[in-house]
Amino acid sequence: xxxxxxxxxxxxxxxxxxxxxxxxxxxxxxxxxxxxxxxxxxxxxxxxxxxxxxxxxxxxxxxxxxxxxxxxxxxxxxxxxxxxxxxxxxxxxxxxxxxxxxxxxxxxxxxxxxxxxxxxxxxxxxxxxxxxxxxxxxxxxxxxxxxxxxxxxxxxxxxxxxxxxxxxxxxxxxxxxxxxxxxxxxxxxxxxxxxxxxxxxxxxxxxxxxxxxxxxxxxxxxxxxxxxxxxxxxxxxxxxxxxxxxxxxxxxxxxxxxxxxxxxxxxxxxxxxxxxxxxxxxxxxxxxxxxxxxxxxxxxxxxxxxxxxxxxxxxxxxxxxxxxxxxxxxxxxxxxxxxxxxxxxxxxxxxxxxxxxxxxxxxxxxxxxxxxxxxxxxxxxxxxxxxxxxxxxxxxxxxxxxxxxxxxxxxxxxxxxxxxxxxxxxxxxxxxxxxxxxxxxxxxxxxxxxxxxxxxxxxxxxxxxxxxxxxxxxxxxxxxxxxxxxxxxxxxxxxxxxxxxxxxxxxxxxxxxxxxxxxxxxxxxxxxx
Amino acid sequence: xxxxxxxxxxxxxxxxxxxxxxxxxxxxxxxxxxxxxxxxxxxxxxxxxxxxxxxxxxxxxxxxxxxxxxxxxxxxxxxxxxxxxxxxxxxxxxxxxxxxxxxxxxxxxxxxxxxxxxxxxxxxxxxxxxxxxxxxxxxxxxxxxxxxxxxxxxxxxxxxxxxxxxxxxxxxxxxxxxxxxxxxxxxxxxxxxxxxxxxxxxxxxxxxxxxxxxxxxxxxxxxxxxxxxxxxxxxxxxxxxxxxxxxxxxxxxxxxxxxxxxxxxxxxxxxxxxxxxxxxxxxxxxxxxxxxxxxxxxxxxxxxxxxxxxxxxxxxxxxxxxxxxx
Numbered sequence: 001x002x003x004x005x006x007x008x009x010x011x012x013x014x015x016x017x018x019x020x021x022x023x024x025x026x027x028x029x030x031x032x033x034x035x036x037x038x039x040x041x042x043x044x045x046x047x048x049x050x051x052x053x054x055x056x057x058x059x060x061x062x063x064x065x066x067x068x069x070x071x072x073x074x075x076x077x078x079x080x081x082x083x084x085x086x087x088x089x090x091x092x093x094x095x096x097x098x099x100x101x102x103x104x105x106x107x108x109x110x111x112x113x114x115x116x117x118x119x120x121x122x123x124x125x126x127x128x129x130x131x132x133x134x135x136x137x138x139x140x141x142x143x144x145x146x147x148x149x150x151x152x153x154x155x156x157x158x159x160x161x162x163x164x165x166x167x168x169x170x171x172x173x174x175x176x177x178x179x180x181x182x183x184x185x186x187x188x189x190x191x192x193x194x195x196x197x198x199x200x201x202x203x204x205x206x207x208x209x210x211x212x213x214x215x216x217x218x219x220x221x222x223x224x225x226x227x228x229x230x231x232x233x234x235x236x237x238x239x240x241x242x243x244x245x246x247x248x249x250x251x252x253x254x255x256x257x258x259x260x261x262x263x264x265x266x267x268x269x270x271x272x273x274x275x276x277x278x279x280x281x282x283x284x285x286x287x288x289x290x291x292x293x294x295x296x297x298x299x300x301x302x303x304x305x306x307x308x309x310x311x312x313x314x315x316x317x318x319x320x321x322x323x324x325x326x327x328x329x330x331x332x333x334x335x336x337x338x339x340x341x342x343x344x345x346x347x348x349x350x351x352x353x354x355x356x357x358x359x360x361x362x363x364x365x366x367x368x369x370x371x372x373x374x375x376x377x378x379x380x381x382x383x384x385x386x387x388x389x390x391x392x393x394x395x396x397x398x399x400x401x402x403x404x405x406x407x408x409x410x411x412x413x414x415x416x417x418x419x420x421x422x423x424x425x426x427x428x429x430x431x432x433x434x435x436x437x438x439x440x441x442x443x444x445x446x447x448x449x450x451x452x453x454x455x456x457x458x459x460x461x462x463x464x465x466x467x468x469x470x471x472x473x474x475x476x477x478x479x480x481x482x483x484x485x486x487x488x489x490x491x492x493x494x495x496x497x498x499x500x501x502x503x504x505x506x507x508x509x510x511x512x513x514x515x516x517x518x519x520x521x522x523x524x525x526x527x528x529x
Numbered sequence: 530x531x532x533x534x535x536x537x538x539x540x541x542x543x544x545x546x547x548x549x550x551x552x553x554x555x556x557x558x559x560x561x562x563x564x565x566x567x568x569x570x571x572x573x574x575x576x577x578x579x580x581x582x583x584x585x586x587x588x589x590x591x592x593x594x595x596x597x598x599x600x601x602x603x604x605x606x607x608x609x610x611x612x613x614x615x616x617x618x619x620x621x622x623x624x625x626x627x628x629x630x631x632x633x634x635x636x637x638x639x640x641x642x643x644x645x646x647x648x649x650x651x652x653x654x655x656x657x658x659x660x661x662x663x664x665x666x667x668x669x670x671x672x673x674x675x676x677x678x679x680x681x682x683x684x685x686x687x688x689x690x691x692x693x694x695x696x697x698x699x700x701x702x703x704x705x706x707x708x709x710x711x712x713x714x715x716x717x718x719x720x721x722x723x724x725x726x727x728x729x730x731x732x733x734x735x736x737x738x739x740x741x742x743x744x745x746x747x748x749x750x751x752x753x754x755x756x757x758x759x760x761x762x763x764x765x766x767x768x769x770x771x772x773x774x775x776x777x778x779x780x781x782x783x784x785x786x787x788x789x790x791x792x793x794x795x796x797x798x799x800x801x802x803x804x805x806x807x808x809x810x811x812x813x814x815x816x817x818x819x820x821x822x823x824x825x826x827x828x829x830x831x832x833x834x835x836x837x838x839x840x841x842x843x844x845x846x847x848x849x850x851x852x853x854x855x
Contacts, residue, residue, distance in 0.1 A: 035704070040813075043616050052573035126574035129581055180588065185618050201617070201627055202805030204704045225704055229803040233683050237691050238698050404564020404818045407572050424575050435576070443579050447571040 028510055030209075032527045033223040036246035037235055038205070041228045044185040045196065045205065047167050048120055051127050053276070053519060056164040057248055058205055058226050061521040062103075063190035065163035066094055066113070073275065073427050073515050075158055079108065079168065079191065080146075089153025089470035096144040100214045102170045103189045103196070110140035115171040117148070124179045131160040131431060153470040156430035162275075163192070164519040193219040193523035202228055213523075220510070220526035232256070239266060245505035245527070248272075248518045252503050254315050254377050265506055270317065272517030273500040277326050277425035277432065280318065280381065282418050282493040286454045290356065290365050291417050297490040299350035300418075301340035303392045304385070308342075310496050313380045317501060321494035323483050325429055331479045338487040347392045356393075364393040370410050372421030373403050381495075382420055412445045419451055422498055427515055429479065434463045436492050437482075454491030540839055544832075551831040552606060552824075556599055559823050565591055566615060566818045589615050602824065611828070612821035616814075621825035624810065631701055632806035634718075635798070636791040638726040640784060643733035648780065650734070651741020652773065658746065666738060673735025682728040682801040689724060697721050699803035725802040729795055733787060737780060744776035751775075777848055785841030789834035 042055045046063065066080040075083065080094040100108040117135055121128035134154040139147040150157070160166060168191070173184050188196050193215065194207035206225045213219065227244060229235045232253045238244040239252065240263060252260060261268045284291040284300065291297060306320035322339060325332045356364040367389070371382040379400070386396040396418070401409060409415050426432030435441040439460050441450040462485065466478040486492065502518060504511065510525040511517065567585040571577035586592045590601065605612050611621035654666040689696045697703065702717050748754065749772050757767050796808040807826060814822040 043817075044618050049618075050570065050573060051575060123584075126571060126577045126581055129578055130576055180615075181613075181618060200805070201624070202631075202809060203700060203803075206704075227700065227704060227803070228805075229699055230800045230809060231679075231683075231699075231803070234686060234699050234801060234803060237686050241691055241694065241698065243698055402816055403572055404568045404816075405562065406564075407568045408563040411568075432576070446577050446579055446582055447568060447574075448576055 026509075026528055028220055028524075028526045029529070030220050030526075031222055032220075033225060034221050034246060034508070034522065034525065034527065035244050036224060036226050036248075036522075037229055037238065037244045037251055038226040039229070039232075039235065039247075039249070039251050041202065041230075042205070045188045045199065046169065046185055047164055048116075048125050048128075048169055049180055049185055051125060051165070053164075053249055056519040059167065059188065059190075060163045060192070060519055061194040061207055061224060061523070062188050062192040062196055063163050063167040063169075064100075064192050065161055065166045065168055067158075067161040068520065069159075069162060069275070069514050069516055071514050073159065075161070078161075078163070079113075083158075085158070085470075087470075089155065089468070090150050092148040092150070092157075094146045094148070096146065097214055098144055100191050101212055102172075102191055103210060104170070104173075106170065106172050107143075108168075108170075108191050109143040110146040111143075112168055112171045113146040114138040114140050115175060116166070116168045120169060120174065120179055121166055127160075127165060127431075131157065131165065152468040154468065155470060155472070155475060156428040156467070159426075159428040160431055162516055162520065164275075164516060193521060194221075194224060197223070204228060215523065219521075219523035221522065224522060236260060239503055239505070242505060245508050246502070246522070246525075247504065248502040250375070250500050254317060254375075257315055257317065257501065257503075260503055267504055267506050269502045269504065269511065270499040271511070271513045272502065272515070272519075274326065274328060275427045275514075275516035275519070277329065277427055277429075278422045278498040278500065279321060279324065279326065279425050279433075279494055280314075280421070280496040280498050281321075281324070281423050282385065282420045282495065283423075283436065283452045284491060284493060285414065285417050285419070286452050286491055287414065288417050290367065293354045294489060295350045295354040296356065297493065298340065299347040299354070299392065300389065300394070301490060301493045302343045302347035302350065303388050303394075304340070304493070304495060305342040305388060306495055309381065309384055313377060313384050314496065314498075317499045318496040319499070321496050324425065324433055324486050324492055324494050325479070325483060326425065326497045329427065329429075331429055331476065333476075333480045333483055335480070337480075337483045340487075340493075344391055351392060351394075358393045362393055363395045366395040366397060367417035368397045368399060368415070369418040369420060370399045370401065370406055370416040371419075373401060373406055374422065378421060385418070385420060407447050410451050411447050411449060414444075414451060414453070416451075423448070423492070429482075430463075430467055434467075434482075437486060438463050452491040454489065456485070456489060459485055459489070537843075540842070544835055544839075547835055548828070548832060552603075552828055555824055555827040555831075556602060559820050559827075560595070562815075562818065564818055565589075566820065567591065569616070569817050606828075611825035614814075614819055614822040616817045616819040616822065621822050624822060625807065625825055625829060628805060628807045628810050631804060632792060632808070634722065635725055635729065635795070635804055635806060636788065638722060639729035640733060640788055640791065642726060643730040643737055644780075644784060646730070647734040647737025648741050648773075650738035652745060652768065654738065654742040655745035655749070656768070663742075666742075670735040670738050673731045676731075678728055678732060679797045679801050681731060682724065682798060685724045685728055686801070696724055699725075699801070701805055725798050725804050728801075729791075729798045736783065740779055740783065741776060744779055745772055748772045748775045774848060778845065781844050781848065782841055785837045785844075786834075789830075789837035792830070792833045 038054055038057050040054055042058055044050055045059050047055045047059055064079050066078050068076045068078045070076050079097050081097050082095045084093045096110055102108055117138055122132045134150040134152055135148055136151045137149045170189050173189055174182055193210055193213050195210045197206040197208050199205045204225050204227045208223045209219055229238055235247060236252045236256050239247055257268055260266050284297050286292050310318045310320055322334050323337050351364055358364050369382055371378045382398045386398055389396050410419050424432045436450055437459055439455040442453050443449040462478055462482050466475050469475040507528045509528060512520060512524055566589055567582050570585060571582055614621050614624055617624055650666045654663045657663050686698055690698045701721050754771055757771050796812050799806045799809045811826045
């Protein structure tokens, strides 16, 4: 604590008064160009045909969706101004915003909504095929009403309608075309705050203010340019010199974060990512000789020093995990949920009990570990896990591979004991997390399916029950049971809730703070003059 | 037909089987890597279903037997069609076309700088053999081909862009900047070209200077040089017309080969300096298992290498009358 004397306070106050005019530039105001960076470069400018985050970072500036979300992830108006879920959970009625125009001047109507949900998202969007599976039909009694009929209640659906997960494309430019090859995927026409201007592959994507945007007064920037800078060190340098002002999604090396955070012109923020609920986990192959034993899986979990992993390998950008659901989620509970604090004694005892004593060389057995090839920190994590497990007599061979090789090895050949990486559990676990625990999701050849091949009929029933439980309280109770069972059977060993980060220039203001903010465009952002 | 023309026709005819052979080899090679584009797209999307994967594979033609895919590829090639990149949703030829200019500019600038400086250093080192200058050039050359280029590049960025603020960090031009007119644009691109071209040229300059030096020394021992001196020809003329012309042969060979590979892009330099060239495109195509794009880039590269070889052979004839092009 520091103290301020009365005199200092007076001096400070008068200085503040003198500075008042300078504050005039600190209000949101129109104008200016924001130079941002996106890494890697998107392959198209809509999330409909590729729903990876870097497609979302850029395209959500040009597209809207039915809903947006607030800081508690409660639905807020987007292109839908109101919505009504029937008591049986089988019908959702959306009232649409009037007077919204596509960037080419055509009006946005309920026919666009129907076309997108039935003919586009459910067919061409990898996540939409899963999230929107319960949507049976859509009625459009007038231009501004869309009534969605579901085959069964789907409470998670209302959490999957932002412009990352359910971006709306213009029907008049897409209907009757090959959606995946439609040229507008590369020069999008949306209803969003910014209009597409130019894309020079390998260099930049630019967009300009949409003067007819429905959210009056927004956006603030005249233009946003997303630059493509493939080298992490060069991105750091560009932020340092001010050439780039906004770099979301871990765009600089994590080891560079402490240094950049200390620079006077830069700030680091971890807001805007929790919607994806990225959890660092180890998926253990339940069909392998050693990891098929629940006691071995529990021992592995006890052998993990999660705090040290967070502090050293991840430079503090995470929270040690207490279960498979992130602790800020309303679905999280720890009461009666088994915990695995770092305890080598317990780990060793469990391994002995499981019938794997140490041999003469001190090693019990060898495991093969694959990790998601998403950056160097995942590799360091694999090395960290190797060291941790060595202490309890488990020797780990770490396999390196690029993404397609990794996917084949783990999800087609099941050739792994430990599959480590960042798993997207999503804000509603039904949209992400449960696929790693459900028998239905054992799907050879499908990325991010249930590769541990864990199968428990009780667990399957739990997952099925919560999926169509319209009562929130009952659903929370089911989620609680899920967490207990997940932490007992342990096909997935949660290690750390990941904190992705944005590096930005302090002149940049108005960044949203909602759980999905980074994937919701920059219409609220402005530059201090 | 003159002997030279018939030679040229014969050599050009030989290109066809060579390129065909390369195309077949490429087709087999790119399939050796595990995983395909459907895996990559599903992996990037965060979720998928078996039906979605099957839909993608059928769209990309990956569900066809290999021989059918090969026939389709050969058929496209026969129609001079490089196919469609399902990853980038664009024709392969357009994608390659959009990157060629940047790659040509960088490669040609770097090779030109390297050639001029390398040859001059080589001549100086050989003329003043054993002197301090020779030692100095030798040290510079050793450093030049032993330091990793990405490091030199990054240090260049730190010094000239971050600390001194003289040059831009990367890219090919000032994005969002207001350049006026032709002259403004040339200056702008030039400023962006300085660091990547200088970095890329360091390695080649080192090699050229070493090769020029040893070739010059070797040739200067030959009888015709002594004869030329005995005839009283000026030393400059001896060095330039007699020694250098003969010493250039290995340099021409090397430049031809290097230019062939360099035109395929330099992944390291393009990555460090965000230069929008072919190398990065090729790298991304490998990582994304974008087979059509990869085959297209490989084919263009192979043609370049083969054509550069032909040009080298022709230059041989021009430089050295003893080599007959018939």
